Amino acid sequence: MGDNHNPDQPENESFAESRRNFLKNSSLLTAIAVTPGVVAKAAENDLGEKIASAFEKVPLKMEINGVKQQLSVEPRVTLLDLLREQLNLTGTKKGCDYGQCGACTVHVNGQRVLSCLSLAVMHEGQKITTIEGLAKGDQLHPMQEAFIKHDGFQCGYCTPGQIMSAIACIREGHAENEADIREFMSGNICRCGAYPNIVDAITEVKNNGQKL
């Protein structure tokens, strides 16, 4: 793309670029000590990018839906984007990226968390449960069953977040009555407007008294 910029514009070396170049150089220096030939050559072409990129990533251990994961992620990656873009767990949804809609709700160590407001690296060693981790084989979680029975959704996009929140809502003791449920589910927006059906689903699961 280098040949596409407007030649009339002056060069503007940004801070970010300087930092980047420093990183490339310093990683090169580090690498030279080990295998000078290969890396020096690599830095001259595309591989330089990859090596530099590797230095910007940090190792991360997590247990996601019962599976232990050893990952390497950039510190700026949110838990939501890690799940959706790197681990193909697209059941967790992005609806706003500002923690305002609840579509990205997951459980971290059993508690509901907005994965868009949470950097992946903050969850070192923690247990993450997403919508994909609720069913046991073909056996749906009772909350999933109840959402189907009460038709607690239409387009289905907010549904994973609603279900993760709904389970947490009961666990927290915030589903004692309908008013409570409405209050403590208000962080999960459903634009299709299936709210009354969602409340019915949660009420039924709560009344069945199963441990969730």
Add this chain to the structure above:
Amino acid sequence: MNEAFFDKKDYKSLDRVDGRLKVTGAARYSAEYQLSGLVYAVLVESKIAKGTIKSIDSKAAERAPGVLAVISHVNAIKVPGYQTSNQHPSEPPVNGQPLRAFYDNNVYYNGQPVAVVVASTLEKAQYGASLVKIQYEKEQHKTDFDANMESAVLPAQAKKNPKSPVADYSRGDKNAFANAPVKIDAEYVLPTEVHNPMELQAITAHWEAEDKLTVYDKVQGTQPTQKQFAKEWNLPPENVKVIATFVGGAFGNGLHNWPHETAAIIAAKQVKKPVKLVLTREQMFTMVGYRPYTWQKIQMGATKDGKLVAINHESVGQTSSYEEFTESTLQQTRMMYASPNINTRYRILKLDVSTPIWMRGPGEATGAFALESAMDEMAFSLNIDPIEFRLMNYTDSDPDKQLPWSTKYLKECYDAGKEKIGWEKRKMQPGSVRSGEWLVGYGMGTGTFGANRGVAAVRAELDAEGNLLMQCAITDIGPGTGTAMVQIASNTTGIATDKITFQLGNSQFPKAGNQGGSSTVNSVGPAVQAACNALKEQLKTMIASNGGSQAAFASAKTDDILFVNGQIQIAGSDSAKVDIGTLFKQNNIRKIETTQESKPDENRNKYSMYAFSMHFAEVHVHSLTGQIRVKKVVCCADAGTIISPKTAANQMIGGATGGIGMALMESAIIDHRFGRYVTKDFAEYHVPVHADVPHVEVFFVNKPDTLADPVGSKGLGEIAIIGVAPAIANAIFNATGKRIRELPITPDKLI
């Protein structure tokens, strides 16, 4: 009469057929296809509302790690369809020319996509986009509706065609209002509302070959989109594939193709990799349409004993500087009530903003706020119960088209709703009913929307195990299209619903238009029915040719051929039972298939076809703080046959929820100094949440309208919201005596 209604709770109904996929996270939406080599695109938006781009400094972005390309009008490849005179390949919903992504350096509104950064990861693309620096030549912009309303114009389509639905309309005596004994003269304002479906608009664009494009796109029509992109890229339609298997809500914003879609397609072509582009929530306010800011004025005249003598209804709706968006804001005023004298006048106001697009209920919902509020105001002036007043002006035929209704069961809706909301508790005098510190009010509003059946085709395939597979290009943005179609197929064939699959959301399937305008069940449903009947015809012939005890099939009516417990029978007779596996084996075939098309018939010219709804609201307003709580909503719909009660009731609940938002909270506000939205996320632009929505009681008349279509359905999506906002506004008046004519009705307007 009450047996014609049913309550969703005691009615057996099929669970949503895609429910399992949706509750397990397995349903894949447009941004969720992990294609090999996929890269990420992030848009850069204009920071001015009007002017030109002087320069784009993309060097820093280009050098940022992982960035593959920075594309703008400076270096974007030429889109072939852009070059054909001034005719843009995308067919606009209206006159004008849709915004062409990266076509030139013009800026038409604040937040317009002006560049796109493509990178190997989302984070790298986001960072790259933050580094693009743009210099502008600013021009004076106009975004303030009120300040510019004088510049409103008649839409070009009405200038060309005086019979256009948005042309000026007059019936009876033009000046009847002036002489009316009782008059209402009031202005109503509806602010800009934004669809804001939960799924962000997303497209994954993939050039599978130089001349072969596949897009996973959040749209309401796969084939309309296919047609647009085929024209835009000068390709045969079969070279463009559009996939929209799951659409995370849309409410109208997927009825137009937008610049971000073309931006992603350009980017994919330029970097030679599949590109994923997801809008941010902020971009959802400026890039994919909205319900336009609309001013209305109603002059209503009546006799002292409650007969309407005149309605003059004017409307001015906002549009962009480059496209003329229009909607049917005034249509129901022409046909809803038996006023002999009606004048309507529709204008549009071009501002330096993006183009609006139909939002659920579209113009009719906007118009109903004014009309149904005015009806309530008039009823109050006349000291007549608002339901009585509507009944006094009820029409048994369409006074606009001067045709009989195909069906109209609105009186039944009034009766049922009145009872369910507890209308007898309502007092004529506002502020008469209290519950502690809360003022209690009851209100109602009517809704209507055309039963607009379109053309659709369905392919059906029946295998030797008795599994029925159907395919159609239609999308499902949430109402439960697959569920309704499976139910129709099961009703038609007798095949158990769990043996029927309905595939949708793929442009390669048989013909369908957009999912929009409440037209899916009444367009695709008849095609499902026709395909099922064609399969039954084939079976009948096959069975009858066996002779013997099976010869009776030859003379059996197609309707009577049914699967009973997996075997084919003539219903109501003790005919032979035929096992489909055996039958296919005898005939040495593995499956039978057919594709059938269905389209509107001549009844469309003989009858006026509308669905109707009635919404009742009980609202509590705190006497000191003005806080408003909707305590109860009752909705009754005359939508013809209700195919899938559970999903239909849910649609009505959703409409009521949307109506609560419209009445009480939704408003997108522009800071006119910059021409930029200050409400750009859910913290500033409020939509109803759980705590705002009470239980909604839904009732259906459920009487088929077979003149409208063979399935008997009139459509539901729009009438679910049309009339809800005025029902709430009217209830607030009944509670407080304050008539608020500018939505949303927030506490500050009540204290």
